[in-house]
Amino acid sequence: MATTIRMPEVLTGVTEAAIASWLVDVGDSVEVGTPLAEIETEKAVVEYASEVEGTVLELLAAEGAGVAIGDPIIVVGARGEVVDTPEALHAPQAGHSATPASADRSNAPEPVAAESSAQPEPVLAAPGLSKPSAERRFVSPLVRRLARERGLDLSKIAGSGPNGRIVRRDIEGLDASTTGLAEREPLALPVPERTSSAATSHATAAGAEASVDEVPVTPMRRAIARRLTESKTTVPHFYLVADCRVDRLMELRREVNESGSVRVSVNDFVLKAVAGALAAVPEANATWGDTVIRRHHEVDIAVAVAIDGGLVTPVVRGADRMSLTGLAASVADLADRARSRKLAQHELEGGSFAVSNLGMYGTQEFSAIINPPHAGILAVGAARKAPVVDGDQIVVGTLMTVTLSADHRVLDGAVAAELLAAIVERIEKPLQMLV
Incomplete structure (x- = not known):
């Protein structure tokens, strides 16, 4: 059956x-x-x-x-x-x-050229393109959206799907110049010698509107907007900021990369420090559950990864038990598969805490939004040279600002401060993370 x-x-x-x-x-x-x-x-x-x-x-x-x-x-x-x-x-x-x-009516096939008794003009077809046709063409909604964004003329593209259906692979690498789509000249209208103030305002508004590009909202962008709006309106955030001196960390990273086959980043050291801190402060390794607070026995940390059109947060499982190089290899693998959208379901769910690093973009300090039901997220800025007090002297050191966003429903100020102090201690004394 x-x-x-x-x-x-x-x-x-x-x-x-x-x-x-x-x-x-x-x-x-x-x-x-x-x-x-x-x-x-x-x-x-x-x-x-x-x-x-x-x-x-x-x-x-x-x-x-x-x-x-x-x-x-x-x-x-x-x-x-x-x-x-x-x-x-x-x-x-x-x-x-x-x-x-x-499926709604927007998913139904639609004609790409109006029916007419006139014969279509001949078009020289480039590889992967076809002559325009007045017949109904089958085009997936995803392809239709991408075609609008890139200015593609779908009537000149040969579909490789069943019955000539145009699928995503048919438009990869194509742009408006490839399909020969040209912008239509606007219709010239006579302009009266005198115009009213209302007409002038309308013309000004129309001109301003014409200079705006409208980018369709993707499902991922909609999800980000929905979840983060919900987080900022329902989760009581509070923020703790600390400067970490990272001279030792930078030197240790250089030595590890010179002697090992797996390249380790500053963010890998930060993740290792966060994992150790969550293990040392178990009250902070928790998530909100409406009627309960769940305290986790495993240290699973989400890592923010920027991808085309948004970001995802794959989860590193058992991060506190991993070696530094093992953690680095795991994060690199997750990031690579995140960018190609090949992550499995379980790799995108769970965790109690997240790390977001914008240091590679030169951002000195920022505050991140908590990803529910996590209890917190650490925002990591760029390492920079700055004057620091060393004993009774002012010397040049390397500082990195970290900001802890905490959910006050789960973490009180004292617990959050204890967690941040544990993170800073491990970042400033990185050798203890390797033993």
């Missing part, structure tokens, strides 16, 4: 996802564990594997189309089995069966 597989909840709290690409086609045999599709959410692209075995009978979601969690996406059954699939579930493409019933 055929099995209908539904869109899984690949990330907690996500209500919709999209099929970034199908990894199987109708007629393919699959086993338990066979990758079926790459599913794209607002944070990552997750590879989804089959939980059943059989033959792919129907693909019910088009590449790039948004699908609600729980809606059917694929049917697997015995080879030759006839599936009575409702017409509303069929995708508008041959070979790939169809758009889910929950």
